[in-house]
Structure formats: C-alpha cells, structure tokens
Amino acid sequence: MTISPSAVDGAVSETAASQAFEAIKRDLIRGRFAAGEKLAISALKAEYQVGLSPLREALNRLSAYGLLEQHNQRGFRVPPLSxxxxxxxxxxxxxxxxxxxxxxxxxxxxxxxxxxxxxxxxxxxxxxxxxxxxxxxxxxxxxxxxxxxxxxxxxxxxxxxxxxxxxxxxxxxxxxxxxxxxxxxxxxxxxxxxxxxxxxxxxxxxxxxxxxxxxxxxxxxxxx
Amino acid sequence: MTISPSAVDGAVSETAASQAFEAIKRDLIRGRFAAGEKLAISALKAEYQVGLSPLREALNRLSAYGLLEQHNQRGFRVPPLSxxxxxxxxxxxxxxxxxxxxxxxxxxxxxxxxxxxxxxxxxxxxxxxxxxxxxxxxxxxxxxxxxxxxxxxxxxxxxxxxxxxxxxxxxxxxxxxxxxxxxxxxxxxxxxxxxxxxxxxxxxxxxxxxxxxxxxxxxxxxxx
DNA sequence: GGTTTTGAAATAATCGATTTTTTGCGACTA
DNA sequence: TAGTCGCAAAAAATCGATTATTTCAAAACC
The missing domain is CATH 1.20.120.530 (GntR ligand-binding domain-like)
Structure with a gap:
C-alpha cells in the first residue's frame, strides 16, 4: 500500500476546496469583508490561490453554513449585520x-x-x-x-x-x-x-x- | 429591460445547482439512498440530469447542511443511522x-x-x-x-x-x-x-x- | 500462509473554455 | 425629464477534458 499523506500525519489530506473553505471562513469571521459586500469571484480566485471550481464549492458550503448568502444567478454576498x-x-x-x-x-x-x-x-x-x-x-x-x-x-x-x-x-x-x-x-x-x-x-x-x-x-x- | 423569468412568476430563477440540491435533499429525507451508502457521482449526474459542476456544488451544500458526509478525496456518503x-x-x-x-x-x-x-x-x-x-x-x-x-x-x-x-x-x-x-x-x-x-x-x-x-x-x- | 508491494482501473478533484444571465450605460421616447 | 429600450461588458453558471488520488486485485516477498 502506498502511504498517503494522511497516514503520515494522521490528518486527512486537504483538498483545494476544503482549504479555501477554512481560509475564507476565517477571513469572514475576522471581518475581512464588509457586511453586505458582494464577493468578486475572480478576485478571490487570485487571493486564495485556488481555481474556480474548488472556490465555488467552498462558497457553497459557507452559504449552507450561514456565513454567506447565495442568490441564484447573482453570486455570493456577505450577510448584513443588524x-x-x-x-x-x-x-x-x-x-x-x-x-x-x-x-x-x-x-x-x-x-x-x-x-x-x-x-x-x-x-x-x-x-x-x-x-x-x-x-x-x-x-x-x-x-x-x-x-x-x-x-x-x-x-x-x-x-x-x-x-x-x-x-x-x-x-x-x-x-x-x-x-x-x-x-x-x-x-x-x-x-x-x-x-x-x-x-x-x-x-x-x-x-x-x-x-x-x-x-x-x-x-x-x-x-x- | 428584458423581462427575466423571475420578474414574471415572482420566484427567483433557479440554477441547475439549486434544483439538484432540492431534489437530492428531498430524496435523502425520503430514504431513497441507503444509510452509509457512498454516492456514485457519475450515476447521480445521469439520474438528476445535471452536469458535474452543479452536482458537486449541490452535494457540498448538503454536506454543510448535515444531510451528507464529505470526506476529502473520497467523495460523499449518506450518514449512518443510529x-x-x-x-x-x-x-x-x-x-x-x-x-x-x-x-x-x-x-x-x-x-x-x-x-x-x-x-x-x-x-x-x-x-x-x-x-x-x-x-x-x-x-x-x-x-x-x-x-x-x-x-x-x-x-x-x-x-x-x-x-x-x-x-x-x-x-x-x-x-x-x-x-x-x-x-x-x-x-x-x-x-x-x-x-x-x-x-x-x-x-x-x-x-x-x-x-x-x-x-x-x-x-x-x-x-x- | 500471511503480509507487503505494485500497477491498472475507478473515482474524486480540478482546470480552462464556453454558455447563460445580469448589469450598466447611452440613446430614444412620451 | 423621467421612464424604456437595446446593446455591450461583466459576471455567474455550466460544460468537457485533464489531473490527482484512491481502490482493489494480482504478484512478489518474507
């Protein structure tokens, strides 16, 4: 059996999507994005060094988690504060x-x-x-x-x-x-x-x- | 202004991903999949008449919602019952x-x-x-x-x-x-x-x- | 005999390009 | 001059193909 990275350090090897999820989650809680701001996907792609597909998967997870709002055909927004x-x-x-x-x-x-x-x-x-x-x-x-x-x-x-x-x-x-x-x-x-x-x-x-x-x-x- | 579908029926036009999300969610609650079952993505693609990208986005949302388990590099599973x-x-x-x-x-x-x-x-x-x-x-x-x-x-x-x-x-x-x-x-x-x-x-x-x-x-x- | 190695097939994840939809702005009209 | 319309640019969503990883069974080894 080929030893996978997960077998070495005990952690499951991360995918680009899961890394992006964690990084963006952290930054959302940190307040890096303005409340109500619309996320520019192509900019995020560059900032988090990740392709479009894994990025979108991460944003989808964050929306289901409640740290983003997803509006069909019009992308992702940071929820407003009230x-x-x-x-x-x-x-x-x-x-x-x-x-x-x-x-x-x-x-x-x-x-x-x-x-x-x-x-x-x-x-x-x-x-x-x-x-x-x-x-x-x-x-x-x-x-x-x-x-x-x-x-x-x-x-x-x-x-x-x-x-x-x-x-x-x-x-x-x-x-x-x-x-x-x-x-x-x-x-x-x-x-x-x-x-x-x-x-x-x-x-x-x-x-x-x-x-x-x-x-x-x-x-x-x-x-x- | 071109009248979009959403302006006609009052509902926001759905994306392939959101339709797949709703359909698979319904089927998961319905018990269509066996508990613990590993989802065969290519089969789902055919069954729900949807491409790979929107399908994966739907599965990512369902995982964050708790109706699926996502394991890095090894796909999606239906959570076991206990x-x-x-x-x-x-x-x-x-x-x-x-x-x-x-x-x-x-x-x-x-x-x-x-x-x-x-x-x-x-x-x-x-x-x-x-x-x-x-x-x-x-x-x-x-x-x-x-x-x-x-x-x-x-x-x-x-x-x-x-x-x-x-x-x-x-x-x-x-x-x-x-x-x-x-x-x-x-x-x-x-x-x-x-x-x-x-x-x-x-x-x-x-x-x-x-x-x-x-x-x-x-x-x-x-x-x- | 039981364990480990290996490599091909299957599956998951990602990329790059394309299609679809929205948005923004200037021209037109009442 | 406020409100429409139409079109080009921008952005979102999706597709098809590619790359990376896991799985599984057969072969090699101890």
Whole structure:
C-alpha cells in the first residue's frame, strides 16, 4: 500500500476546496469583508490561490453554513449585520450554551477536568501579546468548546459552534473595550472553578452573564 | 429591460445547482439512498440530469447542511443511522421547539391564527389518500413551520428546520404504525386549539408528547 | 500462509473554455 | 425629464477534458 499523506500525519489530506473553505471562513469571521459586500469571484480566485471550481464549492458550503448568502444567478454576498440579528444570536447562545453546560457538568469526567484546565492555561498564556490576536481567538474558541464538549449532544454542539462563529463576526468588528475584556477574562477562570466544583446553577448564571457582557461589546459592531 | 423569468412568476430563477440540491435533499429525507451508502457521482449526474459542476456544488451544500458526509478525496456518503443520534435529535427537537412554541404563542397575532387554521385544514385534507405521501409530508412540514413561525428567532427556526429534516430521515424509513399515526393526527388539532387559546403550558407539554410519540415511530428505522 | 508491494482501473478533484444571465450605460421616447 | 429600450461588458453558471488520488486485485516477498 502506498502511504498517503494522511497516514503520515494522521490528518486527512486537504483538498483545494476544503482549504479555501477554512481560509475564507476565517477571513469572514475576522471581518475581512464588509457586511453586505458582494464577493468578486475572480478576485478571490487570485487571493486564495485556488481555481474556480474548488472556490465555488467552498462558497457553497459557507452559504449552507450561514456565513454567506447565495442568490441564484447573482453570486455570493456577505450577510448584513443588524442589531436585531445580534440579539437573536446572543439570546440563543445563552439558551443553548446553558443547556449544554448543565449536561457537560453532569457528565464530564476527570479527563474533561484536565483538558479544561489545559485550555484555561493556553487561554491565559495566549492573552499576553496583543499582536497575536489570532492565537488568542483560537485558544478562546477552544476553551469554550472544551467547556461544553462532554454534554453528549453532537447536534447541540454543532449549533453552538455555528452561533459562536456568527457572534464572533460581530464581536471582532466591534472596537475593543479593555475594561469589559478584563471582566470577561476573569469570568473564564471563574467558570473553570465552578465547573470543577459542579456548581451548576452558579456556572449557568455566570455563563449567561459572560455572553451578555460579550454581547455588550459586540453591539459596537453595528454602530460603525 | 428584458423581462427575466423571475420578474414574471415572482420566484427567483433557479440554477441547475439549486434544483439538484432540492431534489437530492428531498430524496435523502425520503430514504431513497441507503444509510452509509457512498454516492456514485457519475450515476447521480445521469439520474438528476445535471452536469458535474452543479452536482458537486449541490452535494457540498448538503454536506454543510448535515444531510451528507464529505470526506476529502473520497467523495460523499449518506450518514449512518443510529439509535443514539435519533435520541439526540429528538431530545433537542423537544427543547428547541418548546422554546419556539412559547415565544410563538406570545407573539403570534390574528394573521398567525388564520394561517395556522389554514395549515391545519391543508394537513387534514392531504391526509386522505395514502398514495400521495409526498403531499401529506409537505403539508405536515408546513404545519409545524407555521406553528412556530412567529417565535421571532430566525436562527432558532433554522436549527429546528434542520433537525426536523434529520428526524424525518429516520421517521420515513420506519414502518408505519396506524395506531400511533391516528394519535399524532389528533394531536395536531389539539395543538391548534391550545395555540389559539394561548394555553402555553398545555401546548408545550403536548408538543413534547407529540415529538416523543413520533420518536417512538422513528425508532423503527434503526431496527431494519 | 500471511503480509507487503505494485500497477491498472475507478473515482474524486480540478482546470480552462464556453454558455447563460445580469448589469450598466447611452440613446430614444412620451 | 423621467421612464424604456437595446446593446455591450461583466459576471455567474455550466460544460468537457485533464489531473490527482484512491481502490482493489494480482504478484512478489518474507
């Protein structure tokens, strides 16, 4: 058997389409494109160094995921931002993540506790340099994923991840607020403490506050 | 200005890709393909009368939607069925749909009540012929959509729709159970009554029973 | 005998070119 | 002068062919 790249590094070899999907997804959440902007496919082709077919496949996936709008015969658009949609996303995040957190705390085992502490540590360390935003964002996403991971519901986690990406689109466009940011950082550690102690009600209510505080920051996105 | 087809009938003109998406989606939910089956792209090309590019775009969308699994360099597969996943889907449906129902009953107006009665009537009428399953399925889906429509949360409705499609994949594969079916039909009318009277608690608990009863039917899918 | 290698066939992914549809703008008209 | 019309340019969608990767069965090896 010829050894495929996937057998070497354990990861499945990526196609041009899947690489383009990941890259464009990242840039959409990052706020690289203006809300409402129409994507110029030939320009994207050059920027992401990818052919037309894989590019279109990536854009189709992103549309089904909700990070793009697809209009028949008139291409792809970046969805507009609205205060109202942000409210929808934030409220739903609270509902779904609190649901998942409860189940995670009931079902999480020692292995989970370890991974949660590891994720917390990575988040604290990544926090230092303001130049490496992308590093922190990745650690932050991973922290929240780890927190809810053992909830036992793949579909719930899927929806939460999707909403998180939508929410981050707003948050990352908003002007930073150091005071609130410090509070949010503190809450991450408090969440870990409560999770380890299985203080379900406390953790739920803190997670709700956490999302509401982020929401407050994210609201700055629709102002500009 | 040349009058485009869309300007005539009010609908946006469809592309080959979007038509293929709808057709294959319908067939996946219908159970036309075996669970776990690998899709033969060249065969699909012939069956859906569509070229390779639009077909692949449709399959990419379906993967992002969750009705297919995409594995890099090895094509598309129909997701396997499992008792466990069905449980996940059903439980989450209960949570999300009860949430939406509460809000819909609080916010629904007279127009909603009219549309709900209309949807109920269509469902009862479609029920008659056992030959036209597809008609009933459409009316049924529409009834449940109408019931929750005024909840005010587009994202919640999106997730509910997605879960409903997943659930139906199981339900439609399961052997029919006339006794339970009669109960389910009765519940639809009861739900309308409670919705009109704004008996929120009653309606929530009935909707939960309704989903649990459907779940019982759907469990027959993993047996065969 | 069981495992590994090999290579042809099958399949997936991508490319380049073509077709179809929309868009933008200037001329025409009431 | 506001509203149509028509045409050229631009963009989207699709096609047909090509390239890359996987699969599978037979041959070689230990």
């Amino acid at each position: 205060e109202q949609e942000l409210e929808d996303i934030a409220r739903l995040r609270i509902q779904l993540e609190c649901m998942a957190l409860t189940q995670a705390m009931q079902q999480g085992d020692a292995e989970w506790e370890s991974q949660l502490l590891a994720a917390q540590h990575r988040l604290l360390r990544a926090d230092q340099q303001p130049s490496q935003v992308e590093q922190w964002e990745q650690a932050h996403l991973r922290f929240h994923r780890t927190l809810l991971a053992p909830c036992g519901s793949p579909w719930l986690l899927r929806f939460i991840g999707q909403l998180h990406d939508q929410f981050d689109r707003y948050r990352r466009l908003a002007p930073p607020n150091p005071a609130i940011r410090a509070q949010l950082d503190a809450q991450h550690s408090e969440l870990v403490e409560m999770a380890l102690d299985r203080r379900i009600q406390d953790a739920r209510s803190l997670l709700e506050q956490h999302i509401q505080l982020s929401w407050q920051v994210a609201q700055g996105a629709t102002g500009c | 008792e466990q996943e069905l449980e996940d889907i059903a439980r989450l449906r209960i949570q999300l749909e009860c949430m939406a129902l509460t809000q819909a009953m609080q916010q629904g107006d007279a127009e909603w009540e009219s549309q709900l009665l209309a949807a109920q009537h269509r469902l009862l009428r479609a029920d008659q012929q056992p030959s036209q399953v597809e008609q009933w399925e459409q009316a049924h889906l529409r009834f449940h959509r109408t019931l929750l429509a005024p909840c005010g949360s587009p994202w919640l409705l999106r997730f509910i729709g997605q879960l409903h499609d997943q659930f139906d994949r199981y339900r439609r594969l399961a052997p029919p159970n006339p006794a339970i079916r009669a109960q389910l039909d009765a519940q639809h009318s009861e739900l309308v009554e409670m919705a009109l009277d704004r008996r929120i608690q009653d309606a929530r608990s009935l909707l939960e029973q309704h989903i649990q009863l459907s779940w019982q039917v759907a469990q027959g899918a993993t047996g065969c």
